[in-house]
Amino acid sequence: MYRGWWVAAGGFVMAFYAWGVGFYGHGFYMIVLGRVTGWPVSMVSSLVAGFWLTNVAASLVLGRVTDRFGARPVVVYGALAMAAGCVALAALEAGFGGARWQFFAVFALMGSAYPGLATMAISAALVPWFKRRLGLALGIALTGASAGGAVMPPLMAWLSIRYGFGSAMTGIGAALILSVLPVALFIVRTPGHQEAARELGAASPTGVRDKPRPAQFLRESRFWFIVSACSLSLGAQVGFLMHQIPLLQGALGLSGAAFAVSVAALSAAAGRFALGALSKRFSLPVMAAGCYLIQAFGLLLLLAEGPPALLFAASAIAGFVIGCIVMLPPLLLVDSFGQHGYGTAYGVTAASMFVMAGLATVASGWLFDATGAYAWPLLGLTGLHALAAVLVLWHGRRQQSREAVQ
Numbered sequence: 001m002y003r004g005w006w007v008a009a010g011g012f013v014m015a016f017y018a019w020g021v022g023f024y025g026h027g028f029y030m031i032v033l034g035r036v037t038g039w040p041v042s043m044v045s046s047l048v049a050g051f052w053l054t055n056v057a058a059s060l061v062l063g064r065v066t067d068r069f070g071a072r073p074v075v076v077y078g079a080l081a082m083a084a085g086c087v088a089l090a091a092l093e094a095g096f097g098g099a100r101w102q103f104f105a106v107f108a109l110m111g112s113a114y115p116g117l118a119t120m121a122i123s124a125a126l127v128p129w130f131k132r133r134l135g136l137a138l139g140i141a142l143t144g145a146s147a148g149g150a151v152m153p154p155l156m157a158w159l160s161i162r163y164g165f166g167s168a169m170t171g172i173g174a175a176l177i178l179s180v181l182p183v184a185l186f187i188v189r190t191p192g193h194q195e196a197a198r199e200l201g202a203a204s205p206t207g208v209r210d211k212p213r214p215a216q217f218l219r220e221s222r223f224w225f226i227v228s229a230c231s232l233s234l235g236a237q238v239g240f241l242m243h244q245i246p247l248l249q250g251a252l253g254l255s256g257a258a259f260a261v262s263v264a265a266l267s268a269a270a271g272r273f274a275l276g277a278l279s280k281r282f283s284l285p286v287m288a289a290g291c292y293l294i295q296a297f298g299l300l301l302l303l304a305e306g307p308p309a310l311l312f313a314a315s316a317i318a319g320f321v322i323g324c325i326v327m328l329p330p331l332l333l334v335d336s337f338g339q340h341g342y343g344t345a346y347g348v349t350a351a352s353m354f355v356m357a358g359l360a361t362v363a364s365g366w367l368f369d370a371t372g373a374y375a376w377p378l379l380g381l382t383g384l385h386a387l388a389a390v391l392v393l394w395h396g397r398r399q400q401s402r403e404a405v406q
Contacts (some may be wrong), residue, residue, distance in 0.1 A: 003191065004129030004137065010187035011122040011141025012076065017176045018117035020080060022110055023238075023371045024261055026051065027245030027259060028156050029089070032256065033103065033163055043100075045365025048242060051129060052361060054111030055354030062115045063124075063347020071125040077182035078116020079177060085110030086173030090166035111354075117180065118145075120350050123330040124343050125188050134334060138273045138327050145324060146272070149265025153245070153258045161320050178259025213324045217337050217345050225395035226336065229388045230329040233292045235356030236384035237325050239377070242361045247374045248315075252308055263312050264319025274325035284335055285396025288328045289389040291321040296385035329353070332392075360384065 013349045018076060037044070062074045082189075089107045122141050130137045176264035217223040219319040244264070275287060282290075298318025304310060333345050364377035 003142075004126070006187055007125055007129055007189075007392075008137045008140045010183040011125060012077055012144035012147070013179055013183050014078075014117045014122055015142050015144030016148040016151075017082065017180060018078075018114060019145035019217035019265075020152030020167065021086065021172060021176065022051070022114045022117065023145070024153050024241065025156060026151040027261065028240050028258070029087045030155050030242070030243055031249070032160070039365075040369055042362070042369045044364040045242070047100070047107055048140035049362045050360040051107040051111035051114070052354045054108040054237065055114055055239070055357075056351040058112040059115045059350035059354060060346075061119060061311040061341040063345075063350070064275045066124045067341060067344035070188075070190050071121050072350045073115045074121050074124070075188050076116075076181065078113045078118075079123060079180035079184060081113030082110055082117060083173035083176045085113065086169045086176065088237070090169035090173075112202075112275045115347075115350060119326055119330065121348050122345075124159075126335065127330075127339050129191050129341050131339075135275075135327070137329055139275070139323075139332060142323050142327055143269050143272060143372070145326065149268070149322075150262040154255075157258050159253065160332050161301055164207070182375065183201060217341070218348070221337055222395055225351045226329070226332045227349050229288065229292075229392035229395065230332070230349055230375050231352040231356040232384045232388035232391070233288075233325050234329075234353040235294075236292075236299075236358035236381040237295060237322060238357035239360030239381045240295075241322075243364050243374065243377065244315070246368075248300070248311055251305070253310060256308065258311055258313040264315045264322060267316040268322035271320035272327065274320075275324040276325065283396055284328070284332055285392045287393040288332065289326075291324040291328065292385040293320075295325065296322045296382045296389075299382045299385075303375055303378055326366035355359070356384075395400070 012027065026048050030048060033039070033047070034044050062077075066074050085106055088109065089103075092102055092106060119142070123138060126134065126137045126141065156168055156172070163171075241261075241264075242259055245254070245257040246261050252260060271291075277290070278287065295318050298314050298316075298320070300316035301317060302311065304314075329349050330346060334342065334347065337345060360381065363380065364374075367377045367380065368374055370376075
């Protein structure tokens with residue numbers, strides 16, 4: 001079997017913990033910390049936002065490291081730092097009385113680890129192995145995100161009830177180390193020339209698009225269209241997911257809200273393969289705009305405040321494109337600029353996305369505290385998706401005009 005598929009399988013394991021612990025888990029952390037500390041939602045949201053804001057510097061640094069040394073050292077760091085964050089969070093909760101900066105520092109540590117386990121590291125590990133089937137390989141690897149989202153929040157809740165939050169997080173940190181380090185050390189590596197020849201040897205366009213100078217993309221407007229659309233859409237998605245459990249807890253209870261997270265994550269698995277099936281019929285910008293608008297529709301449904309069945313359906317609709325929105329930045333970048341300097345290009349894109357993710361998370365918390373409801377936060381997140389759809393379609397039209405001229 002082509003070794004690149006083993007790398008995709010390793011990416012599945014990385015994504016399972018990146019999203020299960022470092023993405024979907026935050027709604028659970030907000031509930032636990034709010035209960036232990038008595039802090040308002042805006043304060044706890046600000047702590048969680050530290051996770052995303054730390055990603056800015058981490059993405060830029062780890063992107064350059066990936067271009068120079070490959071994905072392996074980045075994955076090793078991601079595993080060690082994320083596990084250390086789990087253990088430290090458990091220790092702080094068990095002996096609460098520390099300052100707020102200590103909680104912020106723990107979330108910042110976990111945030112610096114996230115690019116080393118999530119899309120940046122996974123896509124950087126896969127790009128050298130795949131060209132024609134990069135979308136399929138990313139779909140397989142990032143299905144681990146759906147699995148992590150479906151398994152981890154309910155598992156965290158169950159383990160915390162049975163054994164306590166500290167023991168639960170310590171055990172999850174240990175499992176992360178035992179699962180991800182072997183992947184980093186024995187599976188993630190750069191292919192040899194002959195290994196990748198079958199996949200990468202297909203004819204491809206030549207010229208500046210495939211081999212730009214390292215920072216050439218920074219001077220091109222089409223790059224910033226991609227960055228802007230991806231940042232707005234991911235910010236809206238993260239703002240929703242970070243508040244999904246608090247948003248639904250009143251109507252569904254803690255267990256029901258955690259189950260709604262699982263519904264969204266499982267729906268994302270189906271949506272990811274739907275994107276792969278439709279990608280040959282529609283251009284990437286059109287696919288991206290459709291994904292943004294589908295999630296916006298799901299958020300609007302949550303405003304209806306209907307029966308539990310409607311809330312679960314809305315979570316499924318919003319969740320259907322979670323994986324697609326995560327997959328689209330690598331695909332849009334490779335489609336527009338090729339593989340050369342990919343780590344740096346994605347690092348800049350990820351830094352912008354994480355800034356927006358942190359801002360959307362904090363702004364949603366502030367709006368909730370100011371209004372006492374999640375109506376205005378949901379409307380704001382819907383607006384971000386609508387603007388992202390406009391920008392990515394504009395990028396698509398400019399790219400078509402550019403290719404027609406060439």
